[in-house]
Amino acid sequence: MILTPESVAKIKEKMGKYPHHKSAILPAITIAYWQVGHLNEEIYKEISKIINIPIVEIAEAATFYTMFPKEPVGKYLIQVCHNISCALLGADSLIEYLENKLGIKKGETTSDNLFTLISVECLGSCASAPMMQINDKYYENLTREKVDKILEDMKKQA
Amino acid sequence: MEKKILFKYIDDPNQVDIDTYISHGGYKALEKVLKSMQPAQVIDEVKKSGLRGRGGAGFPAGMKWSFIPKDSPKPRYLVCNADESEPGTCKDRVLMERDPHGIVEGMAIAAFAIGSHQAYIYIRGEFVYPARMMEQAIASAYGKGMLGKNIFGSGYDLDMAVHTGGGAYICGEETALLNSLEGERGMSRIRPPFPAIEGLYACPTVVNNVETLASVPLIINNGAEWYASMGTEKSKGSKIFSLSGHVKRPGNYELEMGTPLSYLINDLGGGMLDGYQLKAIIPGGSSTPFLLPNQIDTPLDYESIAAAGSMLGSGAVIVIGDKTCMVWVIDRLIHFYKHESCGKCTPCREGTGWLLQLISRIEHGEGKPGDLEKIDSICDNIFGRTICPLGDAAVMPIQSALKLFRDEFQYHIDHKKCLVKSEFEFK
Ligand SMILES: Cc1cc2nc3c(=O)[nH]c(=O)nc-3n(C[C@H](O)[C@H](O)[C@H](O)COP(=O)(O)O)c2cc1C
Numbered sequence: 001m002i003l004t005p006e007s008v009a010k011i012k013e014k015m016g017k018y019p020h021h022k023s024a025i026l027p028a029i030t031i032a033y034w035q036v037g038h039l040n041e042e043i044y045k046e047i048s049k050i051i052n053i054p055i056v057e058i059a060e061a062a063t064f065y066t067m068f069p070k071e072p073v074g075k076y077l078i079q080v081c082h083n084i085s086c087a088l089l090g091a092d093s094l095i096e097y098l099e100n101k102l103g104i105k106k107g108e109t110t111s112d113n114l115f116t117l118i119s120v121e122c123l124g125s126c127a128s129a130p131m132m133q134i135n136d137k138y139y140e141n142l143t144r145e146k147v148d149k150i151l152e153d154m155k156k157q158a
Numbered sequence: 159m160e161k162k163i164l165f166k167y168i169d170d171p172n173q174v175d176i177d178t179y180i181s182h183g184g185y186k187a188l189e190k191v192l193k194s195m196q197p198a199q200v201i202d203e204v205k206k207s208g209l210r211g212r213g214g215a216g217f218p219a220g221m222k223w224s225f226i227p228k229d230s231p232k233p234r235y236l237v238c239n240a241d242e243s244e245p246g247t248c249k250d251r252v253l254m255e256r257d258p259h260g261i262v263e264g265m266a267i268a269a270f271a272i273g274s275h276q277a278y279i280y281i282r283g284e285f286v287y288p289a290r291m292m293e294q295a296i297a298s299a300y301g302k303g304m305l306g307k308n309i310f311g312s313g314y315d316l317d318m319a320v321h322t323g324g325g326a327y328i329c330g331e332e333t334a335l336l337n338s339l340e341g342e343r344g345m346s347r348i349r350p351p352f353p354a355i356e357g358l359y360a361c362p363t364v365v366n367n368v369e370t371l372a373s374v375p376l377i378i379n380n381g382a383e384w385y386a387s388m389g390t391e392k393s394k395g396s397k398i399f400s401l402s403g404h405v406k407r408p409g410n411y412e413l414e415m416g417t418p419l420s421y422l423i424n425d426l427g428g429g430m431l432d433g434y435q436l437k438a439i440i441p442g443g444s445s446t447p448f449l450l451p452n453q454i455d456t457p458l459d460y461e462s463i464a465a466a467g468s469m470l471g472s473g474a475v476i477v478i479g480d481k482t483c484m485v486w487v488i489d490r491l492i493h494f495y496k497h498e499s500c501g502k503c504t505p506c507r508e509g510t511g512w513l514l515q516l517i518s519r520i521e522h523g524e525g526k527p528g529d530l531e532k533i534d535s536i537c538d539n540i541f542g543r544t545i546c547p548l549g550d551a552a553v554m555p556i557q558s559a560l561k562l563f564r565d566e567f568q569y570h571i572d573h574k575k576c577l578v579k580s581e582f583e584f585k
């Protein structure tokens with residue numbers, strides 16, 4: 001099993017919130033994603049057994065939603081918003097700054113598997129631009145100084 | 159002018175706790191409704207208040223509720239739309255993070271009004287912290303008997319749950335949202351049937367935006383007349399505006415409807431960043447047409463913004479300064495709409511792809527003579543011909559930019575570079 005007993009329990013709790021089990025697909029995928037960091041066939045299989053929905057239906061839904069990487073990513077998934085409000089305040093140069101700092105291009109993962117850098121559409125944080133999401137947290141009103149500190153803290157923690 | 163009604167306690171860090179919320183008069187409106195009002199009276203009150211949907215379309219909330227069939231044997235559902243993904247919009251998040259009980263209470267009142275016993279709030283998946291705040295608020299409301307069985311001893315039962323999404327803008331569109339909530343791919347449905355007749359699980363359903371529902375307890379507590387005394391003839395009450403872009407103090411500001419745009423941008427927002435002159439304003443989220451500097455005194459209400467040639471939309475005001483290339487702006491936006499098209503209908507699926515190709519080639523200095531006419535024609539062929547409004551949303555800013563800033567596009571094609579280079583650097 002990839003999914004931990006805690007994740008399985010959370011999924012079962014979610015199932016109880018809907019009159020139809022199919023509605024638990026997205027919550028289940030989400031719970032799996034926050035545990036594992038990405039999704040794959042093996043995970044769909046496990047979810048399929050827990051919520052009793054055919055695996056194709058799980059895969060069909062999962063592949064629609066771009067928030068969940070379908071392959072392993074670094075321990076920290078850096079998602080920089082490149083949409084308009086952030087772009088107006090320098091999102092492109094923020095991405096460039098991160099690329100240089102991490103020594104990777106957008107879409108790549110550092111060789112120590114610590115950071116993956118991607119850019120994404122608006123994250124609903126437009127009045128605190130430029131911003132990025134790393135795993136489940138938002139980092140807003142970014143400056144070079146702030147970015148340096150965030151990355152350093154993460155390297156220390158790792 | 160600034161009018162903090164929804165935002166009255168927004169700066170109180172304890173407002174998220176149910177006891178503080180109650181000490182500020184919270185759940186009084188729900189109690190009043192359950193103990194002394196009939197569902198039809200609640201609908202009437204909301205109708206009289208003039209409250210209109212804050213998710214983008216501005217549809218009268220009370221009227222939407224009254225479309226739920228009275229005699230249907232099926233269960234009914236109330237769904238709160240917290241997908242918040244129209245670029246520029248970041249207001250619902252503030253309400254969820256700082257006053258989640260206002261949303262729970264508004265949802266409960268709306269659910270009672272339409273005879274629903276199950277409510278969901280659909281929150282975009284990236285909003286992990288807001289979702290946690292909503293989960294906590296719902297759990298503590300259950301704990302105090304304000305959700306669940308026999309609420310306030312009235313005999314009325316209501317269950318409520320959080321459902322999180324997976325990062326798709328289209329899931330903010332109400333029928334795609336319902337599909338997503340059912341565990342399907344988040345693709346829009348052909349209407350009719352409308353959700354009021356066949357919504358979630360093919361049952362009568364009302365979908366309302368977070369801010370719309372959060373306004374409901376205020377209306378019940380203070381009366382429809384009080385709410386309707388604010389704003390303009392057809393745009394009542396207050397609304398939260400998300401101010402972003404090249405201004406000194408971006409942020410979420412709650413204003414009385416009809417407040418001039420200039421008050422938001424200059425008085426509250428502190429005006430343009432140093433070294434920037436105003437070039438264009440997107441008044442209602444990235445899908446709405448641009449306004450020009452000479453329209454800065456336009457009142458922020460549905461009718462005035464429409465008369466100025468744009469839409470109030472979600473109230474996301476994006477301010478664009480002079481050192482910004484409009485081809486670059488449009489390239490950014492069409493990239494977004496192409497990415498978010500659900501692919502169900504051809505004009506939007508194919509059309510946004512062609513538009514992206516053409517616009518991005520102009521942006522990268524590879525535009526050809528005739529490209530602008532091609533773009534015009536593709537836009538005409540998308541507009542009004544799609545299953546859901548995402549198609550229109552994609553073309554409106556393009557058509558507007560081609561009308562107002564056509565010279566910049568032409569220059570890009572002729573000279574293979576920007577007329578005005580975008581030059582904001584992150585420091
Ligand atoms: C592409 C698209 C995206 C939308 N996104 C949202 C959204 O994120 N939040 C929202 O409340 N409404 C959104 N809407 C509007 C909803 O379809 C619906 O009209 C709204 O939730 C109804 O609530 P209201 O009447 O309270 O505004 C979107 C519409 C479209 C076409």
Ligand code: SF4
Pocket residue numbers: 328345346498499500501502503504506507544545546547548549
């Ligand atoms: S307009 Fe676009 S998003 Fe809407 S149904 Fe058609 S393809 Fe999907």
Ligand code: FES
Pocket residue numbers: 081082083084085086087121122123124125126129131245246247
């Ligand atoms: S545009 Fe970046 S968060 Fe909205």
